[in-house]
Amino acid sequence: MMSVNKQLLDKGIKLMLYALPLMFIGPSVIYNAFINKQNVWHWLVLAVGLFLSGLAVYFMFKGIKTLTDALFDHDRK
Template structure:
């Protein structure tokens, strides 16, 4: 069983992009809920939610690339 190393490296790289976003996104959301009296509350909350969705997207895309490279799935 041979692996496609380029696709495997791309998948691992995408999962490494998702790792810091998994911590930054919830921290930004927490900061938005702490500072409710600030006028930037909704903007900071929207940025935090966007970062969380971006982390989930990168994680699923990376897992898909890793599994495609391991099981020789043709695209």
């Protein structure tokens, strides 16, 4: 039977849950920036959208790494 590190599993799931809303908010903000190109705030809104999308990707990778560490018992040395 495979042992699972419950604390790491919870941390990984929490990171994935942080990424979930960002996966929808980031592209929506980017879309809004491209629709409103005539607005003065176009570049700022685009930068915020790219930042949120990048944050979603970071949380997803970090969450998947944490989940695999929890499931496959990887010890950091």
